[in-house]
Structures are given as structure tokens and as C-alpha cells.
Amino acid sequence: MKFDPRTKVFFLLGCAIITALAAEISYLSVLIIVIAIIGTLSGEIKFSLILSLIYFSLMYVWTHYIVLIDNSLSILFSAWMTLVYKVYPSTMMAIIMIKTTKVSEFISAMRKLRLPDSFIITFAMMLRYIPTLKENWGYIKDSMKLREIRSSFIGFFKSPSLFIECLYTPLLISASNAIDELTIAAVTRGIENPGKKTSLIQIKFRIVDYIVLLAEGILIFYAIVR
Numbered sequence: 001m002k003f004d005p006r007t008k009v010f011f012l013l014g015c016a017i018i019t020a021l022a023a024e025i026s027y028l029s030v031l032i033i034v035i036a037i038i039g040t041l042s043g044e045i046k047f048s049l050i051l052s053l054i055y056f057s058l059m060y061v062w063t064h065y066i067v068l069i070d071n072s073l074s075i076l077f078s079a080w081m082t083l084v085y086k087v088y089p090s091t092m093m094a095i096i097m098i099k100t101t102k103v104s105e106f107i108s109a110m111r112k113l114r115l116p117d118s119f120i121i122t123f124a125m126m127l128r129y130i131p132t133l134k135e136n137w138g139y140i141k142d143s144m145k146l147r148e149i150r151s152s153f154i155g156f157f158k159s160p161s162l163f164i165e166c167l168y169t170p171l172l173i174s175a176s177n178a179i180d181e182l183t184i185a186a187v188t189r190g191i192e193n194p195g196k197k198t199s200l201i202q203i204k205f206r207i208v209d210y211i212v213l214l215a216e217g218i219l220i221f222y223a224i225v226r
Helices: 005-021 025-041 045-064 072-100 101-113 117-146 153-158 160-188 207-225
Strands: none
Touching: 005 025, 005 072, 005 101, 005 207, 025 045, 025 207, 045 072, 072 153, 101 117, 117 160
């Protein structure tokens, strides 16, 4: 099932508002379930299930075991978990949005919202840059395996200087080259053309989009008046 990219953007903004207003774990758990449903309907079934299980597992350990421990470890973990359960829903929704939406769909949706080209170009470049950086990361890790260098914390502690030289230095160089190549490709395709833009992709709201936005509105309303 395809959602309008604007629906995902609005729901992501709604997640930020809800997590800022709501403090109850049970309420944010409902939000996680809604996000998981959106991810499942978008085709990311396994990913949504895994992230949901991680969230509820952390919450279960926190509420049933950690808070009962009266020491500094409990305080430290509780402070960390407070940040996690506030940031987790927005992060989960953002990842699902990026994984299920093409850059061209984002651009069409942003132009439907009449956002400035400076924002659209920056946002599109960021989305296109993430998978390129991930691909380069995989290449670098494969190269490190050929040299029998571990790309993990163990490898870092064994030889920090060699780890940085073989991992982070090539990553920074490839990242710089990748952004230059993406910029050239975007300019070549006329992304800076001041004329009226057209698109073969048809972006429009459907019934499922209105249902999602209605659910978001109910969650925000309840977070405000609770």
C-alpha cells in the first residue's frame, strides 16, 4: 500500500509533537503500534516488527526490573531510557518514511506543498546521500576484511590508529566525493532550473491517507487535553 509522502511527513511532525506533550509510556506505546501499522502497510513488515519488539522489550525491562533497583545504575539507565522513549517513535517513523519513499516522490510532494526550492533541493540531496553513504560503508568494511582488520569495537580497541586510518579516513573521502557527484548529477538534470517543474509521478491523498491523518489528529488532541 502506498501512502502519500506528505502523509508520512505530517505524521513524522505529529510524532515530534506527541512525544513532546505526552509523558506516559502507555500512550507512546500506542503511537509505536500506529507507526508499526503504517510501516507494515507500506511493505516494511519485518523492519516494523523488529523495531516494535525492541521498543517494547526495553520498556518491559525498564518498568519491571530497572526501576526496582535502588542504585546509581538504575538512575543512569532510567535517564537513558527517558531519552530513548521520547526519541524512538520519531526515529522509527523517519526510517520507515525514508525506506518506503523514493526521492522523486519526495520532490513531487514538497512541490505540492509549495516549499522553497532551496529546502527541496537540500532535502532531496540528503535523502539520496544516505543510501550512497551506506553503500560506501559496506565497501570499506569488505576491504577491511580482506586485510583481516575488524570493523568493530574490538578492532578499534586493538589498534585505534589503524582502525581510524582504514575506516573513517576512506569514509570521509568517499563521502566528500559522493556529495560532489550527487550535486553534479542533480544540476545536470536541471534541478536548479527556475522554470515550472513537471513530474510523471502523481501525488494525491487517498482514503488511507485521511485515515492516518485522522488518527494522528486524535493522538495529538488527546496529548493536549489529557
